[in-house]
């Protein structure tokens with residue numbers, strides 16, 4: 225399977241990011257807790273090298289808790305401040321404000337020594353498409369401050385949002401461009417829905433997910449769809465189609481529809497909390 229990104233958008237995104245980074249003290253980088261490395265772009269380390277850094281493990285409700293803990297430790301060891309969040313429900317969001325203060329301690333101290341008191345810390349949220357930037361900003365700001373949507377690329381507009389006396393947030397999140405040179409990264413991003421569905425063959429993608437689940441979460445599909453295991457992922461897809469009555473022309477199995485159903489169930493967490501990449505493996 226081959227993945228492509230829209231380079232035009234990404235060039236513009238990078239230019240905007242460079243402009244906006246000049247205005248801020250802290251970068252709040254959202255990653256998807258199911259794929260914390262594949263949903264990062266290490267270019268942000270270079271772009272934001274003099275800034276305070278905070279990583280938000282977003283969608284942590286969709287990932288396995290023991291791996292959320294492991295990834296938290298992983299990023300802390302690398303020197304980041306880290307908070308686990310479920311932006312949709314607001315879980316973990318409350319603790320973000322205090323961690324922002326903590327992450328910006330050095331800057332606040334520098335200001336104080338120069339006699340600058342009570343200047344708010346300025347922050348910006350960044351992340352790849354669909355990682356939850358708008359939802360996170362809304363949740364943090366406590367109102368519908370940024371537009372949200374479930375398709376990549378809906379974020380627009382520009383303004384500062386005052387979170388409290390100490391913190392201001394740029395209302396426009398920075399869109400990071402995923403690292404597409406690596407096909408494994410591309411596949412993982414496609415699985416979580418960060419790449420537009422139209423450019424991908426759903427059945428192929430579903431087959432990849434079935435392979436991954438058979439190896440790492442055996443029994444999950446069998447339980448969810450009340451089917452028996454088969455080594456061939458396409459046979460599994462047929463069994464899901466059968467079990468869920470996905471039919472075309474009256475009685476033929478509609479595996480395309482079954483693939484869409486499976487992908488939706490996975491992305492919405494209906495197969496349970498599943499993590500797609502693990503720190504040990506990535507470090508090895």
Ligand SMILES: Nc1nc2c(ncn2[C@@H]2O[C@H](COP(=O)(O)OP(=O)(O)OP(=O)(O)O)[C@@H](O)[C@H]2O)c(=O)[nH]1
Nearest residue numbers: 283310311354355356357358359373376377378379
């Ligand atoms: N389960 C779960 N879903 C989330 C969470 N955060 C965001 N979402 C969902 O993820 C989808 C994308 O969220 P957005 O906030 O629009 O993402 P974005 O990063 O602003 O997307 P772009 O505008 O494409 O850059 C929406 O359907 C959200 O409801 C979370 O913590 N948990």
